[in-house]
Amino acid sequence: TMEFTDRVTRVEPSATLAISALATELEAEGADVVDLSVGEPDFPTPENIVEAGKDAMDAGHTGYTTSAGILELREAIADKLADDGLEHTADEIIVTPGAKQALYEIVQALIEDGDEVVLLDPAWVSYEAMVKMAGGELTRVDLSDSDFQLEPALDDLEAAVSDDTELLVVNSPSNPTGAVYSDAALEGVRDLAVEHDITVISDEIYKEITYGVEPTSLGTLEGMADRTVTVNGFSKAYSMTGWRLGYFAGPEDLIDQAGKLHSHSVSSAVNFVQHAGLEALETEDAVDEMVAAFEERRDLVIDLLDEHDVDVAVPEGAFYMMLPVDDDDQAWCEGAIEDAHVATVPGSAFGTPGYARISYAASEERLEEGIERLAEEGYL
Ligand code: PLP
DSSP states (O other): OOOOOHHHHTSOOOTHHHHHHHHHHHHHTTOOOEEOOOOSOSSOOOHHHHHHHHHHHHTTOOSOOOTTOOHHHHHHHHHHHHHTTOOOOGGGEEEESSHHHHHHHHHHHHOOTTOEEEEEESOOHHHHHHHHHTTOEEEEEEOGGGTTOSGGGHHHHHHHOOTTEEEEEEESSOTTTOOOOOHHHHHHHHHHHHHHTOEEEEEOTTTTOBSSOOOOOGGGSTTOTTTEEEEEESTTTTTOGGGOOEEEEOOHHHHHHHHHHHHHHTOSSOHHHHHHHHHHTTOOHHHHHHHHHHHHHHHHHHHHHHHTTOOOOOOSBTTEEEEEOOSOHHHHHHHHHHHSOEEOEEGGGGTOTTEEEEEOOSOHHHHHHHHHHHHHTTOO
């Protein structure tokens, strides 16, 4: 018999799996499930990007690339980061198969047994698993009492961090709350990071998807350039989830260390996908259209919930919101899918019981149908 390692057995399978298993089962029985559990845009990848991918294949860009990614793309990413006020050379950037791989490599490079990592809850599900696989210990700061905003909870963050804290993960706009942290909140993070010599991951994968706010990149704050690792990717802004393309930028010594993990595991991101990424970075109108659609849907869902006297923290970015539900959010989500055939993700998967995450990356018709069914079945 096989014996499995601690690092893999101490990680739980994702709580979202139970919900998608139920959804699949119901659909197989012929049920019409309104799926509000997905974490991806419901738009096709913009045509110009698809064409660029095909052209790159036709042009023979099908071999290995430099491990860190083709220079043209790293230079284009450096330009994009410079627009956001982040100064990085192409040598300080690694292109990865998705932002998830970037995060995995960063955590593997920085965290070992017993190292303390601080998360702001609710937090994206994979941070916890990545930290546990690296042997790290989690300290979690709950933002649910402050409408998921960080600024009012800075005292709690201050109480949570110490000189023993190795790493803090900040994700703004946030999955699952849609919160965009204020400049004052980020300055608070900076002060604590500098005081306690903490490295900060700034996961900015939803940065392009905001509604009337311009999120500040944490690495632009004074004192943060040499302690911030900025992560971004193409999945959400350009509706490219299946292409698997992301990147991280940080201090050169981190890039050198993480680069070893990168070259000995994935080798590189896919060659022609990197060429499509170059085209994506030039794409503006299609992104603006998707963001405008998300904003309309956000407003629609807020209005519909308001009609049922349900108040939610209004998201300013990404395409999720947290719906307050029963304390036993797992049971609520299972009930909602069984009775109303509406799939959502329990807040406990993100460290925050008592909520369900709704993704509004769905058509207005399906969003209306979903909310109506939840109301009819007594879930609102
Ligand atoms: N970070 C956050 C907060 C996410 O929500 C996701 C995807 O759901 C990722 C990172 C990873 O995205 P990808 O690996 O598709 O680039």
